[in-house]
Amino acid sequence: MSNSSRMRDIFRSKTSRALDRIEDPREMLDDSYDQQVKLLQQVRQALAEVATAKKRIDLQGQELGARYQRLAAQAQEALDGGREDLARAALERRALIERQVANLQQQYLGMQRQTEQLQDRERQLSEQVAAFRIEKEAIKATYSASEAQVRANEAVAGLGTSMHDVGTSLERARDRVAQMQARAQATDEMLASGALKDLTAPADADIERQLAAMQAKSDIDRQLEAMKGTGASAAGGAGRPGGAEDAGEWLSIGQGPTGS
Structure with a gap:
């Protein structure tokens, strides 16, 4: 395999793995889950802001209610003291506060309805997010198991990029070994024939x-x-008569016959 072909295979393999990561349903599910969690957090933040504004209106209403009661007592006290004009002024202020309280009541009731709606949305969204999380984890587990099974099957069948690389490396190693063996045999023959000279x-x-x-x-x-x-037997291989053997007889092997 040429270097250009190997580079194309490597680039194709890396591109395929990158696309697999982009199209990985586990990552898409996690992204969808994160978006739902962020939306749930926004709803809860809005609910907290509405509750804060509602509490502020409630405090203003309590303050105006206290003034409303106090002005009623002051008008009665002025009237009892013969100050009808002062009693009228207190009642006029009391009427103004009454209109302000009515306005606050409308705002308070509107926020109360908004709070109830947000609480209902928050409850529904929380249930949806919880159900989605359970289904997400189940799908991810199923996908991971299937992915592992596919990789195992590809490994057993000798498929896949990694197994292909292993097979290619093994094939190249075999070729190099065969080449080196042929070269060694050729140089042995050339040394034996004298075509090559042993400089050592x-x-x-x-x-x-x-x-x-x-x-x-x-x-x-x-x-x-x-x-x-x-x-007789081969030179140097005959034993002594009677089958007795000298313990040092092997020392005479290759030294020629001991006697003529």
């Missing part, structure tokens, strides 16, 4: 090697002639 060998080593081969052949021929003439 002593001078005239080639002549000595050929002479040693001639001597070995001559020894074999001589042993064959001796065996044909006497019917």
